[in-house]
Amino acid sequence: xxxxxxxxxxxxxxxxxxxxxxxxxxxxxxxxxxxxxxxxxxxxxxxxxxxxxxxxxxxxxxxxxxxxxxxxxxxxxxxxxxxxxxxxxxxxxxxxxxxxxxxxxxxxxxxxxxxxxxxxxxxxxxxxxxxxxxxxxxxxxxxxxxxxxxxxxxxxxxxxxxxxxxxxxxxxxxxxxxxxxxxxxxxxxxxxxxxxxxxxxxxxxxxxxxxxxxxxxxxxxxxxxxxxxxxxxxxxxxxxxxxxxxxxxxxxxxxxxxxxxxxxxxxxxxxxxxxxxxxxxxxxxxxxxxxxxxxxxxxxxxxxxxxxxxxxxxxxxxxxxxxxxxxxxxxxxxxx
Numbered sequence: 269x270x271x272x273x274x275x276x277x278x279x280x281x282x283x284x285x286x287x288x289x290x291x292x293x294x295x296x297x298x299x300x301x302x303x304x305x306x307x308x309x310x311x312x313x314x315x316x317x318x319x320x321x322x323x324x325x326x327x328x329x330x331x332x333x334x335x336x337x338x339x340x341x342x343x344x345x346x347x348x349x350x351x352x353x354x355x356x357x358x359x360x361x362x363x364x365x366x367x368x369x370x371x372x373x374x375x376x377x378x379x380x381x382x383x384x385x386x387x388x389x390x391x392x393x394x395x396x397x398x399x400x401x402x403x404x405x406x407x408x409x410x411x412x413x414x415x416x417x418x419x420x421x422x423x424x425x426x427x428x429x430x431x432x433x434x435x436x437x438x439x440x441x442x443x444x445x446x447x448x449x450x451x452x453x454x455x456x457x458x459x460x461x462x463x464x465x466x467x468x469x470x471x472x473x474x475x476x477x478x479x480x481x482x483x484x485x486x487x488x489x490x491x492x493x494x495x496x497x498x499x500x501x502x503x504x505x506x507x508x509x510x511x512x513x514x515x516x517x518x519x520x521x522x523x524x525x526x527x528x529x530x531x532x533x534x535x536x537x538x539x540x541x542x543x544x545x546x547x548x549x550x551x552x553x554x555x556x557x558x559x560x561x562x563x564x565x566x567x568x569x570x571x572x573x574x575x576x577x578x579x580x581x582x583x584x585x586x587x588x589x590x591x592x593x594x595x596x597x598x599x600x601x602x603x604x
Contacts, residue, residue: 270432290313294434324408409498411561444458
C-alpha cells in the first residue's frame, strides 16, 4: 500500500501506527520503518521485519521540542543542539525515562531522539499522537531505502504501507551524538558535520567505531555502529586513490567472474568492465551522499560477484560517506 501526502492518507497511516502496525515514513535522511515507540509489541515487529539484531538500538522520532523532556533527561548540550539543529538530521542519545520500553534502547538506560525536518514525518507523528521508533527502512545490513519504491521492494508483504514523500533530500542516515558522558561523542557521522557540531560542542570527540570496526563484545550505543551495514549482495571492496590507480589495481586481480565498478562522475572511462555506475563528482560529498544507497541498490540488481568502489576520505559530509562505504565493504578498504 502506498499513501500520498493528502490529509486523508496521512490520517489513515497515523491510525495504522496507533493500532500497532508498521508504516514506512519519509524523512529528510532516509525512509524509516515506523512503529509506535511506546508499544513493545509494535517495536518488536520492527526487529522481526528487518531481521535486525536485538542489541541494535532504535531512534525515536518526535515532533515537538518539549518532547525531549517527555522521553529523556536532557542536559545543557541537548538544549543547545536542539536550538541549533532541530528539526533536522541530528540524533541525540540521552538518559531515557521509564516510559521508553527497554526493547527500543536494546536494554540500555539511554534513548536516541530525533526531531525530523520532513513535514510529512512531523504530521504523521502529530496525527499518531505518539513518538515513532523508526530505523532505516531496509532489510538489516542492506542499503537503506531512499524512495518509497525501495521500501516496497524490501517490505511489501510485511508492513501496512509506505507514505510516499519522494526521494530523500540527504540520502544518508542522521548524525548521532552521545550526550551521556562528560564529553559529547560523535557516534555516527551524517549531514550535520563534526565541524558544525564543534561550534556548539567544542569538546566533541569522535568515536573509534566511526572509522574502525568495533570488537564483538563492545556495547552498541548507536544504530549503524557495530554491525555490517549498507552492503550489497556481492562482495564489495573499497579502493582509496585516484581512478587510474584504482583501475590498475582491478586489472591486476585478473578477475574472471562478472564484476562492477562504482566510481566518480566523469571517471568511467578508466575502467574496463561492462557494469560501471557513478555516484557523484570527486570532492562533492553532498552529491555522493544523495546517490550512494540508490547506486548500491542498482548494483544489487546487476548479478555481479564483486563490486569495486573508488572512494575518498574527506572531512565534513565526506566523513559520513566514507563511514557508510567502510561498512558497505565490511572494512575491506585498500589504498591503491
